[in-house]
Amino acid sequence: MSSDAADEIHREQEYVTDLYRRLDNLREQAEHRLSQALLQTGGTQQERSQRESTVALYTEQRASLGAVESGLCFGRLDLVEEGARYIGRIGIFDETAEYEPLLVDWRAPASRPFYLATAASPQGVRRRRHIRTAERTVTALDDEVLDLADAAATAPHHEGLTSEAALFAAMDAGRTGRMRDIVETIQAEQDHIIRADLNGIMVVQGGPGTGKTAVALHRAAYLLYTYRKELSTRAVLVVGPNTTFLKYISQVLPSLAETGVVLRTVGGLFPGVTATGVEPDETAEVKGRAVMAEVLAAAVRDRQQVPDDTVEVEFDREPLVLDRAACEAAREVARRSGKPHNLARPLFDVEMIHALSMQLADRIGTDPYADDPLGGDDAPGDPQLLDEADLAELRRELQADPNVQTVLDWLWPVLTPQRLLSDLYASEARLATAAAVLTDAERALLRRSRDAGWTPADAPLLDEAAELLGEDDRDAEELAERRRRQRLAYAEGALEILHGSRSIDLEDELDPEILTAADVLGALELGERQEDERRLTAAERAAADRRWAFGHVIVDEAQELSPMAWRLLMRRCPSRSMTIVGDVAQTGDPAGTSSWDAVLHPYVADRWRQTQLTVNYRTPAEIMDLAGQVLKSIDPMLEPPRSVRHTGQAPQLTEVGPAELAARLAEEVRREVAALGDGTLGVLVPAGRIDELGAVVTAALPQARVGEQTELTDPVVVLTVRQAKGLEFDAVVIADPGGIVAESPRGHSDLYVAITRPTQRLTVLHHGDLDL
Numbered sequence: 001m002s003s004d005a006a007d008e009i010h011r012e013q014e015y016v017t018d019l020y021r022r023l024d025n026l027r028e029q030a031e032h033r034l035s036q037a038l039l040q041t042g043g044t045q046q047e048r049s050q051r052e053s054t055v056a057l058y059t060e061q062r063a064s065l066g067a068v069e070s071g072l073c074f075g076r077l078d079l080v081e082e083g084a085r086y087i088g089r090i091g092i093f094d095e096t097a098e099y100e101p102l103l104v105d106w107r108a109p110a111s112r113p114f115y116l117a118t119a120a121s122p123q124g125v126r127r128r129r130h131i132r133t134a135e136r137t138v139t140a141l142d143d144e145v146l147d148l149a150d151a152a153a154t155a156p157h158h159e160g161l162t163s164e165a166a167l168f169a170a171m172d173a174g175r176t177g178r179m180r181d182i183v184e185t186i187q188a189e190q191d192h193i194i195r196a197d198l199n200g201i202m203v204v205q206g207g208p209g210t211g212k213t214a215v216a217l218h219r220a221a222y223l224l225y226t227y228r229k230e231l232s233t234r235a236v237l238v239v240g241p242n243t244t245f246l247k248y249i250s251q252v253l254p255s256l257a258e259t260g261v262v263l264r265t266v267g268g269l270f271p272g273v274t275a276t277g278v279e280p281d282e283t284a285e286v287k288g289r290a291v292m293a294e295v296l297a298a299a300v301r302d303r304q305q306v307p308d309d310t311v312e313v314e315f316d317r318e319p320l321v322l323d324r325a326a327c328e329a330a331r332e333v334a335r336r337s338g339k340p341h342n343l344a345r346p347l348f349d350v351e352m353i354h355a356l357s358m359q360l361a362d363r364i365g366t367d368p369y370a371d372d373p374l375g376g377d378d379a380p381g382d383p384q385l386l387d388e389a390d391l392a393e394l395r396r397e398l399q400a401d402p403n404v405q406t407v408l409d410w411l412w413p414v415l416t417p418q419r420l421l422s423d424l425y426a427s428e429a430r431l432a433t434a435a436a437v438l439t440d441a442e443r444a445l446l447r448r449s450r451d452a453g454w455t456p457a458d459a460p461l462l463d464e465a466a467e468l469l470g471e472d473d474r475d476a477e478e479l480a481e482r483r484r485r486q487r488l489a490y491a492e493g494a495l496e497i498l499h500g501s502r503s504i505d506l507e508d509e510l511d512p513e514i515l516t517a518a519d520v521l522g523a524l525e526l527g528e529r530q531e532d533e534r535r536l537t538a539a540e541r542a543a544a545d546r547r548w549a550f551g552h553v554i555v556d557e558a559q560e561l562s563p564m565a566w567r568l569l570m571r572r573c574p575s576r577s578m579t580i581v582g583d584v585a586q587t588g589d590p591a592g593t594s595s596w597d598a599v600l601h602p603y604v605a606d607r608w609r610q611t612q613l614t615v616n617y618r619t620p621a622e623i624m625d626l627a628g629q630v631l632k633s634i635d636p637m638l639e640p641p642r643s644v645r646h647t648g649q650a651p652q653l654t655e656v657g658p659a660e661l662a663a664r665l666a667e668e669v670r671r672e673v674a675a676l677g678d679g680t681l682g683v684l685v686p687a688g689r690i691d692e693l694g695a696v697v698t699a700a701l702p703q704a705r706v707g708e709q710t711e712l713t714d715p716v717v718v719l720t721v722r723q724a725k726g727l728e729f730d731a732v733v734i735a736d737p738g739g740i741v742a743e744s745p746r747g748h749s750d751l752y753v754a755i756t757r758p759t760q761r762l763t764v765l766h767h768g769d770l771d772l
């Protein structure tokens with residue numbers, strides 16, 4: 001290193017050291033303020049809620065300050081007019097100098113030229129500098145001179161790219177199994193998407209490796225920063241294709257210092273249900289069809305029964321009878337209310353109870369001599385002896401009667417979404433009625449026993465069912481009451497411990513909330529503090545609430561979602577503020593889509609916009625040539641994204657006989673691992689052969705992990721293409737690509753996904769059936 005360069009590094013080190021000193025101070029301050037706020041208790045409702053937001057603020061501040069240790073400051077702009085501006089993961093200001101910015105947050109407008117300025121359009125930037133650090137030490141500087149008047153002006157080697165040295169270093173770096181943020185090298189086409197307006201639906205279409213996932217996550221961070229007020233209370237939902245993928249991306253956002261984000265698969269979007277069951281693709285495909293909304297509506301109507309003839313009810317030893325016509329009339333009234341099924345039940349009850357009470361009144365309250373001027377003691381008069389108050393009392397008694405309730409429950413049962421769906425799947429007769437629009441074979445795919453676990457494709461159906469059934473608010477109230485009692489019980493228990501053996505003497509067992517006067521204050525206060533400690537962020541509340549309306553929804557690998565999944569997502573986002581990221585050429589799920597318009601038209605007609613990402617930052621050009629051939633077999637019109645990186649290593653295609661595959665695979669993975677160093681190896685196999693070929697790899701390399709049990713940090717993993725979706729590895733071995741193509745109607749798309757996973761090397765062991 002020249003002494004000039006060393007001096008420059010030294011100067012930047014001084015600046016960076018000062019920034020870290022300030023970061024340490026900020027952390028201490030946040031920690032101190034947080035503990036001060038946590039120490040306070042009591043006060044009015046308003047004071048408590050104010051305290052809650054203070055605590056939430058400092059908790060978030062602590063988290064974001066904790067997440068920026070690595071690469072706190074990574075850039076510097078030298079401006080023609082204003083001198084230097086440092087860019088980093090958060091903003092830091094000089095409190096002693098009128099809050100002069102010492103470090104500008106990458107999301108702030110003032111950082112934009114760092115990502116957009118080029119020699120052709122320098123935006124007032126003379127020089128862009130990337131500052132590389134290891135822990136808190138500056139290790140290198142990469143400069144780009146953008147001022148064309150300057151003799152040292154650096155022309156880009158690749159059209160449309162900025163910050164090339166840093167970008168190529170990032171692209172070449174070995175992968176760790178966790179996604180990294182790209183704040184240091186965001187490219188212009190990506191920046192435009194990340195900073196696009198919050199409103200409306202934006203589709204980001206881009207081939208493999210174009211940074212769709214990275215861009216989606218950085219957009220979440222940008223939106224939360226820029227539209228803090230709107231989004232911090234409503235949270236941002238990020239939907240990904242599987243849990244491995246969510247683990248892969250989960251570290252990116254905390255390092256971008258954001259906590260108002262909920263990460264979920266579609267299967268995880270129905271609160272209270274873990275939908276991890278496995279089922280055939282054909283079944284999931286049927287469950288994903290839009291027509292299932294009609295099937296479920298019919299299934300609900302089917303549960304609103306009327307007897308073929310009559311139904312008997314015994315009340316107070318009086319046999320009462322409800323006939324079909326009365327039940328039909330009551331059903332009609334309840335249905336016509338337009339309310340969801342469970343919420344319409346009280347209307348049905350009113351009608352039925354009225355019918356029963358009139359029957360009873362006729363029997364017990366009729367004056368037998370009403371029309372007989374001579375008989376009995378009565379004068380001729382009203383045939384009904386019961387007055388309105390008596391009738392009301394009668395109705396109350398009928399409503400409370402267990403026999404009556406049993407009959408009403410049979411005619412119009414209050415249902416949970418789970419009950420509706422499992423009853424439907426378990427009964428051929430119910431399916432025949434509700435799913436008449438499906439064929440026999442399709443209905444047979446839906447059949448399953450009541451105790452089978454929920455699958456990801458069930459989550460949108462459960463959600464749809466919940467809409468049709470309506471929430472029963474009594475449940476929510478009961479839950480709130482139960483929670484209140486739990487808190488009091490906790491407080492009570494804590495007081496018991498605090499006061500030694502002094503017991504709280506409760507005379508009335510039915511009312512366990514009566515505490516001794518001295519204890520009440522303490523228990524409530526403790527209960528409240530307990531609540532404070534379990535304070536939920538907007539993201540946590542959103543995740544637990546089916547009816548939550550998110551401020552923005554980001555969908556990754558969106559091409560895989562079924563029409564029913566889209567219905568669920570649209571319900572979670574009534575404002576239709578969404579970023580939809582995907583590649584219709586990579587669709588592998590039979591329920592997925594090959595057209596964004598087909599997905600969105602039903603919800604917003606043509607009021608959505610599409611943007612395109614065109615550069616592949618993952619896969620080297622040599623491998624993309626092969627991927628391009630596969631793409632042509634999906635659709636000759638499709639163009640693969642442009643790779644900017646060359647490795648000089650063509651993919652290695654080896655034909656092996658079926659009997660040799662195991663031995664060759666073992667050999668290849670051993671060879672790859674020897675060449676790998678700290679990198680990662682992904683072995684991609686047909687789903688139908690994962691056990692067999694997984695065993696081959698683990699026999700050759702005991703450290704290898706297979707399928708769902710893999711951790712992202714495992715250096716060698718064996719996966720199906722679906723499990724590998726969205727992931728990347730330094731080296732990839734594809735075993736039996738013909739099997740991958742053959743096992744799915746979208747087999748070529750799966751092969752395309754498989755070929756585009758490596759960042760460095762690709763080996764394909766095929767049986768001569770690779771039709772390229």
Ligand SMILES: Nc1ncnc2c1ncn2[C@@H]1O[C@H](COP(=O)(O)OP(=O)(O)OP(=O)(O)O)[C@@H](O)[C@H]1O
Binds near residue numbers: 171209586618725
């Ligand atoms: N601007 C950038 N600077 C550095 N690395 C980048 C940049 N953009 C993307 N990358 C890297 O390229 C790789 C691919 O990005 P990402 O996974 O987001 O692509 P994708 O479009 O979602 O791919 P796929 O559709 O194949 O899943 C990642 O390692 C990502 O970090």
